[in-house]
Amino acid sequence: MNSANLALLAAVGILTASGVYMLLERSIIKMLLGLLLVGNGINLLILTLGGPAGSAPIVGNNNDLHESMADPLAQAMILTAIVITMGVAAFVLALTYRSYTIRARDEVENDPEDTMVSQRRTPADAPFRDRSDDPLTGEPSKSGDAFDAQGNPIPLEALTNIEDLEAYEDLHDGDFDDPTDSAYAGQSAYAGESTHGGVSAHGGVSAHGEGSGDADPGKGVRR
Amino acid sequence: MTLSAAALIPLPVLIPLLAAAATLILGRRPRAQRYVTVTALTASLLVTGLLLYLADRDGIAVLQIGGWEAPMGISLVVDRLAALMLVVSGIVLLAVMLFAVGQGIHDGNEQQPVSIFLPTYLALTAGVNIAFLAGDLFNLFVGFEVLLAASFVLLTLGASADRVRAGVSYVMVSMVSSLIFLVGMAFAYAATGTLNLAHMALRLDDVPSGTRAAIFGVLLVAFGIKAAVFPLSAWLPDSYPTAPAPVTAVFAGLLTKVGVYAIIRAHTLLFPGGELDNVLLIAGLLTMLIGILGAIAQNDIKRLLSFTLVSHIGYMIFGVGLSTEMGMTGAVYYVAHHILVQTTLFLVVGLIERQAGSASLRRLGGLALASPLLAVLFLIPGLNLGGIPPFSGFIGKIALLQAGAEDGSALAWLLVAGGTVTSLLTLYVIARVWSKAFWRARADAPEGDLADVAPSALIDESSEDIAFDERADVGKMPLAMLVPTAGLVAVGLALTVFAGPLLDISERAAANLMDRSVYIEAVLGGPR
Secondary structure, three states: OOOOOHHHHHHHHHHHHHHHHHHOOOEHHHHHHHHHHHHHHHHHHHHHHOOOOOOOOOOOOOOOOOOOOOOHHHHHHHHHHHHHHHHHHHHHHHHHHHHHHHHOOOEOOOOHHHHHHHOOOOHHHOOOOOOOOOOOOOOOOHHHHOEOOOOOEOOHHHOOOHHHHHHHHHHOHHHHOOOOOHHHHHHHHHHHHOOOOOHHHHHHHHHHOOOOOOOOHHHHOOO | OOOOHHHHOOHHHHHHHHHHHHHHHOOOOHHHHHHHHHHHHHHHHHHHHHHHHHHHHHOOEEEEHHHOOOOOOOEEEEOHHHHHHHHHHHHHHHHHHHHHHHOOOOOOOOOOOOOOHHHHHHHHHHHHHHHHHEOEHHHHHHHHHHHHHHHHHHHOOOOOHHHHHHHHHHHHHHHHHHHHHHHHHHHHHHHHOOOEHHHHHHHHOOOOHHHHHHHHHHHHHHHHHHHOOHHHOOHHHHHHHHOOHHHHHHHHHHHHHHHHHHHHHHHHHHOOOOOOHHHHHHHHHHHHHHHHHHHHOOOEHHHHHHHHHHHHHHHHHHHHHHOOHHHHHHHHHHHHHHHHHHHHHHHHHHHHHHHHOOOEOOOOOOHHHHOHHHHHHHHHHHHHHHOOOOOHHHHHHHHHHHHHHHHOOHHHHHHHHHHHHHHHHHHHHHHHHHHHHHHOOHHHOOOOOEEEOOOOOOOOOOOOEEEHHHOOOOOOOOHHHHHHHHHHHHHHHHHHHOHHHHHHHHHHHHHHHHOHHHHHHHHHOOOO
């Protein structure tokens, strides 16, 4: 068994470490350089596995230094890896250029959806909320059921299936009639006088902040 | 019979590659391109179907490329697992391609000289098939690279701002995983002096167990990134949802499963001692739970489904980590089931975007009324994913849970509990999509008055919003998109109807995997 070449292994370590450091950057070019460094480090690692330096991978090759030939398979693997890395590097450069033309810089940004999820502050922003839900607590209100088959809001007084709504209210009896809960005190007052389902949700919508808060509640109606 | 399976083995790679070349030549004739692609994928599917039949009847078939015998030359190997994966992926690839063509997917404008979607898609097909057929570690690496390079192009089609952002992180993560794979391969080569999987399996027996575990660990990290196993899964929900719907569908169905396939192969053939089983089991548990908890928080259905995808990878890792024949049976069946159901769901989301102008739960509503057909198409694979009995998701999960209970260790019971909780939470997530997007009136959606400018096709020039009423080219679903989706839903149902034969094949595949001497003898031609 041949002993390993310490200098080469140290070079592998340094290349890989620098490459990993560069990969952690946000700039696409730096990441690409890091990728290339790591790739070269690993190619060097494979080379050290192919036997001691100085011998050619040719059958019958004998010289004064080595009695055996070098391993050709290791070199073939490196060749393949180099070609693949080169192709990907070209692709990443194209992406960098595209990113530069779109944003005038070559940095990777955070995922906007992730940011939106992490910045939710009120229950009303949760994905399962309806427009008719209470804007503060996010609790469902009975006006949520007050839509006709076309999706148009029906004034609560004009509802024909009021029995269903009463049953719905019974289900949430404890919640809706709790006088100590200030949010519901307003809610029940609203339910009595409102003529327009969905008005109460306005606060919740504008809190989300996509400029949709000032939309007319009837605008989402399907025609 | 004179028909030999070995002669068919190269076809699933050759046909797509040649077709890719042909479609490049036909770049200016989209119609001819489509005919070539449909023909190639259908032919490839037929060949793999035949391969599955032959592999199930005659056992493992091996092709030594160029006539060089096994440890020297490159071997392509078809066993039951590989053949099953080939068939399922062939079905999915064909259906998604038809969907994409039906969507009127196009590369846009005059600035792009050649139409690259279909050639790249065929290259992806070839890469996936190489990875399933590879009989040596380096060929597996090449297969991964081919499919990754194709996936880079598909993910960034049109190169809008979002896709470039997602594409850069996807390319970087994938390349890092490839480099780690290369390191693992270098270590394995240093320890054994061979790359042929069967040969390596024999020689690894003489390697000290610590070294063996280290090599396995490095390979597991590489495959784990590709398969999106929990601590290495954060890249997936970040990058997949930005791609066009059919691309996301095929990525979600296939690419992660290729990683799972590599884990199964390495675990059963190279490292059968079960040194890292506990690591796999814990990773599987965390993948299941954290993935599904992530899904609960999402507005966007595509992202939500990406998280369920991560979550359900955990089930397969669970089956693999048990190291029993029953566990492996469950894992194999679950892989087949999950490729189909996850792809179907992403295609349905493509239809939802088409119909409603958005895929966000803050905007959707009233779909059950607007399009009952779409509701049915969503509900069936949705319940399937959630594991409701008679569907295949239930069968796969029950097989895995049984295997866990049979194993009986405390960790296995923990995973059984975790798997049940994950299944229920999946059902919760699906039920929420159902009740919000399909049952609620659109006017009751918090942003129901807004819609995306256009259904996300390849070119996504603007991310502005318009009023729901003013959207263009939305609201009607082309028949050419509906039919492939409905076809995949039907195939998903067929997994229930033919669950018996399929579980039998999975069981025989698992038996093959657990007794690796069969594989080694088939490749190397007798024990050495």
